[in-house]
Amino acid sequence: MPKGKDTALMSWKEVPFGCYILEPGNSVKFKTGDWRSFRPVLDKEKCIKCGQCYIMCPEPAYEQDEEGYYIVNLTYCKGCGICASVCPKGAITMVIEEV
Amino acid sequence: MGKRIAKEVSIAVAEAVKQCRVDVIAAYPITPQTHIVEHLSELVANGELDAEYITVESEHSAISACLGSVATGARTFTSTSAQGLALMHEILFITSALRLPVVMVVANRALSAPISIWNDHADIMAQRDVGWIQTFAENGQEAVDLVYHAFRVAEDRRVMFPAIVNIDGFTLSHMIEPIELPDQEQVDQYLPPFKPRYKLDPRKPISIGPVGIPEIYTEAKKAQDEAFKNAYRVIIKAWDEFEKIFGRRYRPVETYRMEDAEVALLIMGSLAETAMTAVDRMREAGKKVGLVRIRLWRPFPLRDFVRAVKGVKMLAVVDRALSPGATGGPVAVEVRSALYQVPGRPRVVSFIAGLGGRDVTVEDFEEMADKAYFYLKKKPKESYEMIGVKE
Numbered sequence: 001m002p003k004g005k006d007t008a009l010m011s012w013k014e015v016p017f018g019c020y021i022l023e024p025g026n027s028v029k030f031k032t033g034d035w036r037s038f039r040p041v042l043d044k045e046k047c048i049k050c051g052q053c054y055i056m057c058p059e060p061a062y063e064q065d066e067e068g069y070y071i072v073n074l075t076y077c078k079g080c081g082i083c084a085s086v087c088p089k090g091a092i093t094m095v096i097e098e099v
Numbered sequence: 100m101g102k103r104i105a106k107e108v109s110i111a112v113a114e115a116v117k118q119c120r121v122d123v124i125a126a127y128p129i130t131p132q133t134h135i136v137e138h139l140s141e142l143v144a145n146g147e148l149d150a151e152y153i154t155v156e157s158e159h160s161a162i163s164a165c166l167g168s169v170a171t172g173a174r175t176f177t178s179t180s181a182q183g184l185a186l187m188h189e190i191l192f193i194t195s196a197l198r199l200p201v202v203m204v205v206a207n208r209a210l211s212a213p214i215s216i217w218n219d220h221a222d223i224m225a226q227r228d229v230g231w232i233q234t235f236a237e238n239g240q241e242a243v244d245l246v247y248h249a250f251r252v253a254e255d256r257r258v259m260f261p262a263i264v265n266i267d268g269f270t271l272s273h274m275i276e277p278i279e280l281p282d283q284e285q286v287d288q289y290l291p292p293f294k295p296r297y298k299l300d301p302r303k304p305i306s307i308g309p310v311g312i313p314e315i316y317t318e319a320k321k322a323q324d325e326a327f328k329n330a331y332r333v334i335i336k337a338w339d340e341f342e343k344i345f346g347r348r349y350r351p352v353e354t355y356r357m358e359d360a361e362v363a364l365l366i367m368g369s370l371a372e373t374a375m376t377a378v379d380r381m382r383e384a385g386k387k388v389g390l391v392r393i394r395l396w397r398p399f400p401l402r403d404f405v406r407a408v409k410g411v412k413m414l415a416v417v418d419r420a421l422s423p424g425a426t427g428g429p430v431a432v433e434v435r436s437a438l439y440q441v442p443g444r445p446r447v448v449s450f451i452a453g454l455g456g457r458d459v460t461v462e463d464f465e466e467m468a469d470k471a472y473f474y475l476k477k478k479p480k481e482s483y484e485m486i487g488v489k490e
């Protein structure tokens with residue numbers, strides 16, 4: 001079903017047939033970054049660019065930059081900490097989000 | 100017009116499914132459904148039916164395969180009984196909520212324990228709330244006719260809900276009856292090819308079955324419920340159309356000798372034929388007894404039902420299933436609730452009979468009608484009563 005800001009306001013008459021998702025890839029509209037209470041912070045000194053964080057991130061929130069580092073997109077990072085836990089070099093630290 | 104020939108009802112049902120040009124059958128054998136799926140597998144193996152027959156390791160897998168199959172736009176059939184239906188339970192809800200029109204014939208059978216392979220309605224009554232269209236057949240011809248109807252209604256784009264046709268295990272499924280199977284052209288005229296509203300297609304990707312967060316779940320259920328209730332109109336129209344093509348008329352509720360009836364027996368399924376004999380006998384004896392049979396159980400045909408029992412003083416509901424510790428058999432509870440708001444409503448007495456293959460005789464029906472008369476004067480002690488129990 002359509003996710004994102006409108007879901008909470010949707011009338012039953014607007015619910016798509018069988019709650020199907022008719023628009024492929026629309027999960028990008030779902031900003032899971034709202035859920036985050038910890039944020040991954042990368043130490044480029046330690047990073048070996050192995051891509052484990054990128055592979056294991058469930059969102060996926062990582063994108064590679066021109067230098068080959070994996071940079072988190074905080075719009076989608078939900079703060080689960082998987083990337084920090086799988087990083088073989090301990091290059092990612094989870095830091096509490098100040099509200 | 101097709102020929103009227105003697106056939107085992109299960110075989111006739113399988114032939115009807117074949118005439119519906121199913122694409123996929125996924126089923127697991129269980130008594131007394133066995134002959135239906137056995138015959139279908141023969142038809143597929145012989146090349147008489149061009150369909151995929153998926154053999155599975157359980158009924159849970161059978162219905163899961165059916166769900167996936169319909170989602171791709173394939174016309175899909177399954178059949179089961181008793182424990183098999185119970186094992187499908189979880190997926191039955193999903194099939195209806197995802198609007199996937201699987202058609203299933205349930206050869207009704209008692210649930211264990213004690214182990215019983217014989218007929219009653221315990222299996223289907225446990226599936227009351229799964230959101231499938233549910234009909235009950237009285238005889239072999241009706242069983243077959245309800246199969247064509249089930250596909251036509253379920254797959255209608257205004258409906259898109261799965262449907263169960265209930266036939267009594269053994270007492271209907273294994274009977275040899277004169278049955279008219281229509282010509283293929285008639286079936287084709289009645290049942291257009293399946294064109295779903297949406298289907299799984301890699302060229303046009305969609306997702307079926309995502310999560311419904313608390314902000315949307317209620318709305319999703321409301322949408323499902325409204326669509327399900329609206330299926331009623333299509334169900335009726337499909338029976339009208341059926342009559343035009345095949346000449347047999349079906350309504351959600353049938354009545355027998357209900358003119359001026361004071362007491363009415365109410366039943367679903369094949370026992371109605373025995374009940375009719377009882378009604379005839381009692382009428383001869385001057386008792387104003389009639390019979391009401393519910394053919395369409397879900398969505399419940401409230402208005403047809405209320406009309407059918409108008410003027411009756413006492414309604415004797417004969418349930419084929421026990422709801423332990425409830426205020427009546429499942430059908431009795433339903434109709435009591437249906438009648439509660441009706442001014443001048445009949446009183447309702449709930450009988451449980453014919454469990455686990457126990458015969459319900461003409462005399463049993465006479466006994467129930469007599470009790471109903473008696474309860475007009477004296478309130479029953481219990482809210483439901485089991486018939487034919489040895490003390």
Ligand code: SF4
Pocket residue numbers: 040056057058059060061062072076077078079080081082083084
């Ligand atoms: S914390 Fe979780 S969601 Fe955020 S980037 Fe790491 S793995 Fe992805």
Ligand code: SF4
Pocket residue numbers: 042046047048049050051052053054070086087088089090091092
């Ligand atoms: S897992 Fe660690 S080392 Fe590997 S790319 Fe990610 S941050 Fe760098």
